[in-house]
Amino acid sequence: MTEKELEAALSAFPRRQLCGFATPVQRLYRLEEEQKTGPVFIKRDDLNGVGPGGNKVRPLEYLLGEALDRGCDVVIASGQENSNLCSIAASACCRLGVSCILVHNNPKPEHLAGNMLLNHLSGVEEHYIGSIPEQERDRYVEELADRLRREGRKPYVVENGATSVHGAIGYFHLPLELVREKTEVPIRDLFVPGGNGGLAAGVVFGTALLGGPFHVHVITVENTKKTLEAILDKLFQGLKEYTGLVPDVPVDSVMTIHEAYRGEGWGIPTKESEEMIRRLAQREGIFLERIYTAKTAWGMCDLLSRGLARREGACLVHSGGFASLFYQYT
Structure with missing residues (x-):
C-alpha cells in the first residue's frame, strides 16, 4: 500500500x-x-x-471523532489519579468544546501534582471514588453513563485506556x-x-x-x-x-x-x-x-x-x- x-x-x-x-x-x-x-x-x-502531550492524542483523534459524529455531549475517561490518558482527554475535550468527566480510583488528593494539577486547571469534572480495583471503577463508569442517559445526556466512554x-x-x-x-x-x-x-x-x-x-x-x-x-x-x-x-x-x-x-x-x-x-x-x-x-x-x-x-x-x-x-x- x-x-x-x-x-x-x-x-x-x-x-x-x-x-x-x-x-x-x-x-x-x-x-x-x-x-x-x-x-x-x-x-x-x-x-x-x-x-x-503524548501518544494518547493519536487514538483520541479517532475516538472523539466517533463520539462527536454520534452526537455525544459528554466524554467519560477513567484511570489512576495521575493518568496520562485522563489528562490528555481533558485537554482534548476542552479544545473540541465537549464536556469531560474523569473518574479516578483513588481518594481525593490533598496536594495536586503532575497530571492532577493539569486536570484541575482544565476545569473538568472529576470523581475520586477511593482505592478500589479497576473492575469496580469500570462498574462505576457504567453506572455513571447510565445515569447521564436517564438525564437526557449522550455520554461516550473512553474504554481500556483508549486502547481499542x-x-x-x-x-x-x-x-x-x-x-x-x-x-x-x-x-x-x-x-x-x-x-x-x-x-x-x-x-x-x-x-x-x-x-x-x-x-x-x-x-x-x-x-x-x-x-x-x-x-x-x-x-x-x-x-x-x-x-x-x-x-x-x-x-x-x-x-x-x-x-x-x-x-x-x-x-x-x-x-x-x-x-x-x-x-x-x-x-x-x-x-x-x-x-x-x-x-x-x-x-x-x-x-x-x-x-x-x-x-x-x-x-x-x-x-x-x-x-x-x-x-x-x-
Missing part, C-alpha cells in the same frame, strides 16, 4: 484533528557518541500540542510520518513501548500496511512476551475487520517483542531505566518518565550495544508522560 492509499483509507473514519503537524524527529548526537553507534533519532510524540481497535488506527499516522521524514540515513529500526498494546498494535500494523519500511522493536513494560503477543494478535485481527485493510507483508515479519526490560512489571522502574532517565536528560535535554519511555529507551540502547539492532537508523518513539514525572518523584 502506498502512502496516499493509506491516507485515503484513513479518511473514511471519523476523526477530529488535534495535532495538525507531523511530530518532530531529532537526532541524538551525544547519546549516539556515547553508544558508539548512529545516527540515532527520537520521534517526539510528546510534542504534539495537546495538554501535556477504533483508537489504534490513529497510530497508523506515525509510520506514515516517518517514511516521509528526511533524515541523514533512513530509519531502519523503530523502538516503541508495549503496555496495553494500542500504540504497538497501531504502529506495527501501519508499518506492515506500508510494506515494512522499518522493523518495530516492541519493548514490553508490563506483560510477559506471551501475554503481549496475545493482546496484539487480538488487536491485529480487530484492525483487519474494522478497516478492511490487509497488510502487504505479515505483521510478524516487521515486529520483535522484547521482554527483558520490563523488570517486575508496570510502574516498577529498573535500575537501568532509572539511569536512562538521567542519561537522556543530561546528554540531550530530553525528559523520559518511569513507566513507559525509560524502559523503552534502555531497551534500544542495550539492543544497539549488543548488535541486536542495526547500528544506523535507530529511532526511539517518545510517547510522552512528562507531567507524570512531577508525581513519580514525590
Whole structure:
C-alpha cells in the first residue's frame, strides 16, 4: 500500500484533528557518541500540542471523532489519579468544546501534582471514588453513563485506556510520518513501548500496511512476551475487520517483542531505566518518565550495544508522560 492509499483509507473514519503537524524527529548526537553507534533519532510524540502531550492524542483523534459524529455531549475517561490518558482527554475535550468527566480510583488528593494539577486547571469534572480495583471503577463508569442517559445526556466512554481497535488506527499516522521524514540515513529500526498494546498494535500494523519500511522493536513494560503477543494478535485481527485493510507483508515479519526490560512489571522502574532517565536528560535535554519511555529507551540502547539492532537508523518513539514525572518523584 502506498502512502496516499493509506491516507485515503484513513479518511473514511471519523476523526477530529488535534495535532495538525507531523511530530518532530531529532537526532541524538551525544547519546549516539556515547553508544558508539548512529545516527540515532527520537520521534517526539510528546510534542504534539495537546495538554501535556503524548501518544494518547493519536487514538483520541479517532475516538472523539466517533463520539462527536454520534452526537455525544459528554466524554467519560477513567484511570489512576495521575493518568496520562485522563489528562490528555481533558485537554482534548476542552479544545473540541465537549464536556469531560474523569473518574479516578483513588481518594481525593490533598496536594495536586503532575497530571492532577493539569486536570484541575482544565476545569473538568472529576470523581475520586477511593482505592478500589479497576473492575469496580469500570462498574462505576457504567453506572455513571447510565445515569447521564436517564438525564437526557449522550455520554461516550473512553474504554481500556483508549486502547481499542477504533483508537489504534490513529497510530497508523506515525509510520506514515516517518517514511516521509528526511533524515541523514533512513530509519531502519523503530523502538516503541508495549503496555496495553494500542500504540504497538497501531504502529506495527501501519508499518506492515506500508510494506515494512522499518522493523518495530516492541519493548514490553508490563506483560510477559506471551501475554503481549496475545493482546496484539487480538488487536491485529480487530484492525483487519474494522478497516478492511490487509497488510502487504505479515505483521510478524516487521515486529520483535522484547521482554527483558520490563523488570517486575508496570510502574516498577529498573535500575537501568532509572539511569536512562538521567542519561537522556543530561546528554540531550530530553525528559523520559518511569513507566513507559525509560524502559523503552534502555531497551534500544542495550539492543544497539549488543548488535541486536542495526547500528544506523535507530529511532526511539517518545510517547510522552512528562507531567507524570512531577508525581513519580514525590
